[in-house]
Amino acid sequence: MEDFRTPDPCAGTAKYLQTNFTCLPAITVVACESSEAHLYCDLGRTILVYGADYGRRDRTTCTYRRPLSQIENAECLHPTDIVARRCDGKTSCKITASNAVFGDPCEGTYKYLEVAYTCTCKLCYRPHRLNMFSCFTLRSALLLAATCLLLTAVVDSEEQVTTCDWYPLSIHRLYCEHGVISVDQALYGRTSALLCAEGNPPQHLANLQCARQGTVDNLKTNCNGKTSCELIMEDFRTPDPCAGTAKYLQTNFTCLPAITVVACESSEAHLYCDLGRTILVYGADYGRRDRTTCTYRRPLSQIENTECLHPTDLVARRCDGKTSCKITASNTVFGDPCEGTYKYLEIAYTCTCK
Template sequence: MAIKQLILFCCIAVTVYASSQYSVGKVTKCEGQQIDIRCGNQEINILYARYGSPSYGDCGASHYFPSNCEAANSLAVVRQKCQGKKNCWVKAHNDVFGDPCVGVRKSLTIHYTCVDYEIVGACEGKQIDIRCGSGKTINILYAIYGANFGSLCTNSFDPWNAACYARNSFQVTRNKCQGKQNCWVKAHNDVFNRVCRGRPQHALDVHYRCVRGQLAFACENKQVDIRCPSGTTINILSAFYGRNNQQGCRNPIQQTRFGLIIRSPCSATNALQVAKNACNGKHNCWIKARDNVFNIPCQNGPKKHLEVEFECRKH
């Protein structure tokens, strides 16, 4: 579903229509100006931030400046002001970031996405803590432990190290957190398979949702089986069939400067209705995760999955 994002470039407001999970907002402002980020009903996820000498052509720069003119706290400052919020603003000023290069006019550049799930991260040696409110449980969508993905701990990114991540990242995190109200996971080589030898900085990046029902999951061509105890019947709360940021079916993933994404996202518009028709009011039911069951718009490509959120209601 297309959403409207407002991205402010220097002195012009530009409206962009894009997919909420896969578009990256990029905005640059000159020293003394302010960046405003708005995500509507979604939350801001900061991917990259740099306050320092401008790139060639930005803010009137007619030549290249030394690349080491950059505030080391750029990412930390912007994340503190914006991460997880619906709206935020950051001023491009030495009072906010300090002055990394005296006498040089600077600029602030921020890359971000608007997301409809929660994001937590931790640098190597630290831990993530996930807490869902009363009556809700954790659903892990994505987890990667590797070489500082998405510039989580610093602004550095090594394209030659793009494949450097622990293949057991998702399964380890899911085993520790899935279906629980609270959990914690340490970003450490003792927990995950060490894969980036010689690299000084690893990071753990986790995406999740807090859900109020139980979850049933099946990869394409399998089926979900839902059963409720005696004296209760099934009530479907939500359903998804397609491809999104959920891991678990060995979906091919693509490394970008902005982290790992699932290629070719798509979803069936009738998933909720199909699930309700098959299960609502019954003690047990099953649904096949197949294209001929849903009106799926992407017939070919990486494997899809079916996820159903439900509750068991008393008569």
């Protein structure tokens, strides 16, 4: 409230701040610094950006293997209209999250670009950014809006994330706002002369047949079945698939509708499907990847290790094809990937027809 007190509109009067707002359905894209945000709409619809920020407003996004000094400033909020100016009205749009594009709102902090947008019908005109569906009459506006939102809800589209290998600790981040990640394709190397070309001499962009083997398997193992996944570029550099070539990591993935279950260490995860359908596990991990899950009354020493990521196929082997399944989150079942850390079991699954 302190930010609103000067100038004082009425000295000596007890004041309050009142806001009326609407929650609009939106697609959210987050791109870590030096990676690329990809905005996409289905045929017949175009992008409308609600808002975008480049900076940092928490200590959890784009933090994988980052030193505390680079993520502790969580008050680096920098709204920008650059994304709207570049992307509004297009079917697809790519923009790099970098200081070269947005400026540097907080030097020394590792930043990210956060974009919220929707896909609008081309038949609609937009006299105001938040009044998206002003078509002909109120009745037709509501019908078109409902149709567009329904299409957004039921049609799955492939997402794409590209991270330039510019910095030693660049982070490749995949994220699903709804559902879980299913990696379709992944490439570390170079097959395009245009991607991540900024600042590189022509000889570093000439080899367009550069691809590291095993990249897609790495992405699938670490990311499938999660709502978000962060990988560090350094882990892909050895062996180098093409020395002297400027490389990038590009992943195509789909967000699959899923049921997510989390069981704290020593408790039991229960997977269940209705009659006539059976369990299909997308992915499971036993360990710890944040400092917020299963932390109640736990000392810092038991939750500070957030690099205890241990993918396991044991849940799939025990539960796939069953109508219900119980499995205990314990070291006895999964082994101990990080001694002294309080762990949890995270499972993503769906129910399929028999």
